[in-house]
Amino acid sequence: MASKNDRKFVSWRRLLKSFKYASIGIGHTWRNEQNFRVHLIVAFLVLILSQILRVPLLEQAVLAIVIGGVLALELINTALEHTVDLIIETYDERAKIIKDAAAGAVFIFSLTAVIVGIVILVPKMIAFF
Template sequence: MKKGKLLKSFQYAFLGIAFCLRSERNMQIHAAATVVVLLMGTYVRVTKMEWLVLLLTIGGVWSLEMVNTALEKTVDLITAERHPFAKIAKDAAAGAVLVFSCIAVAIGLVIFIPYLW
């Protein structure tokens, strides 16, 4: 891969992240939660292993939210009319984000409660 193409691919990726942060309410919520977690982790001085778990969890939530957005936009592009399969695709993708977000909250509680207790 040529250097220019590689740089262009990074540019497109950053544009995708920026789009999600600007236009998706749930992504903005995840970003705010990320700031809170990073500040709390710094404040209570979580261990290196806890940082790794927190960062992987944050990355997972952000990634799933962006995949959800991509899927929703693709479905909207394919059909403007309501279709049961389109609804299932959108609902399943949103459900995946919800499941991982609930796990992320549980992970956060397991890590932070002992420090705050």
Template sequence: MGWGEKRKRKGFRRLLHSFVYAFQGLYYVLRHEQNMQIHLGVSLLIIVFGLMVELSPLRWAILMIVIGGVIALEMVNTAIERIVDLVSSDFHPLAGIAKDVAASAVLIFSMIAVVVGIIIFFEPLLQWIS
């Protein structure tokens, strides 16, 4: 049975395998990608800080969406980089552009995440200090 035929199969076993593959991807980026390690470390610090200042449920929800977005984009960036490396062993300007654009998406979302974080933590931080 080929790879394509396996992908068409359905059922609980295939569902479980899809989770295994997803966790293998997560393990790969956590182990091999420095930027993912940084994103995860900062995210854990922000979560601890959120617990300290007792964020409201709405602020937690927004925070989790933003953290999840940064982490997911970093994973997509890694996937794009690996695919480009696979299909283009020599340097090609379009390959470089694809990698740069993917990295830029992470950068833009990360900058937005910082702004959202400032907005989320500003008021609770003022109350926590006083």
């Protein structure tokens, strides 16, 4: 018998269900994770600013990639934290290290996104004003 992963694309229904489950996860993270909300709001403002400043399309694509990376890492971090909490019922230093390292990954990529944003947007802001 073939495993679930060996099956070929069967129906639009299954595909739509996967989008539904993804939206539920994003919604949960939005409601429960302050950092995700902050990242999403800042991302929205950056995208609006890039339109106001008429940032070239390629640079907007770079901004979108780093924004997507930060948001995706926040979702992965949330999933990892919940997984660790599910497995470990009492305090464990190793669990803390896992959760801290995942948060560190989000932090490093967020700093990278800020640097990319500065490199792309600051010269355009200076020229605009």
